[in-house]
Amino acid sequence: MFQLDLKSRTSIYEQVVDNIKELILAGVLSAEEKLPSVRELSKTLTVNPNTIQKAYRELEYQGFIYTVAGLGTFVSKAVDxxxxxxxxxxxxxxxxxxxxxxxxxxxxxxxxxxxxxxxxxxxxxxx
Incomplete structure (x- = not known):
């Protein structure tokens, strides 16, 4: 689902942001769908959890996702x-x-x- 190019000049965090945005815009990730936790995704991609946290923060700022304390991170209802x-x-x-x-x-x-x-x-x- 998520792919990183470790040889790319694009930072890992930017690749994660771009990858998730593409999945949302392509309809692969649906509105209200729960995303992997920071810890889960960092293990899957073998990157520092801070990198995933930074990517999630950026996606939240851009309105693609939102976080509910204690429940997780979800795709926004409307990427309006x-x-x-x-x-x-x-x-x-x-x-x-x-x-x-x-x-x-x-x-x-x-x-x-x-x-x-x-x-x-x-x-x-x-x-």
Whole structure:
């Protein structure tokens, strides 16, 4: 269910966040479904429990999950438009900073555009 790429340049915590978000958005994890405890998931993935706790905190902040003391962590009922709009704004700002940084590194607008196109094709999002 959860997969990590230990050779990736992406941190383990970010991989956990991305993995859980993908499972939720794909419908693999349903609303109100209980997630593994921090301890269970850290054992399964053989990572530090603090890493899983950090990922769960981030997912909770983004509105994908919620925690009930003594009961566990659950998928939110609605990964609603409000959450999506806020997150789109955050990601757009990150993208804006990244594009600006690529410009500082000397890439032209055309080179940046081709890079973005290549990244989209990698994901299969561009048809």
């Amino acid at each position: 438009k409000e959450v999506d709009v806020r997150r789109v704004g955050e990601v757009t700002e990150e993208l804006r900073r990244g594009i600006r940084e690529l410009g500082f590194l000397g890439l032209t607008q055309e080179q940046i555009s081709m890079l973005l196109k290549d990244l989209l094709e990698e994901r299969g999002d561009l048809r």
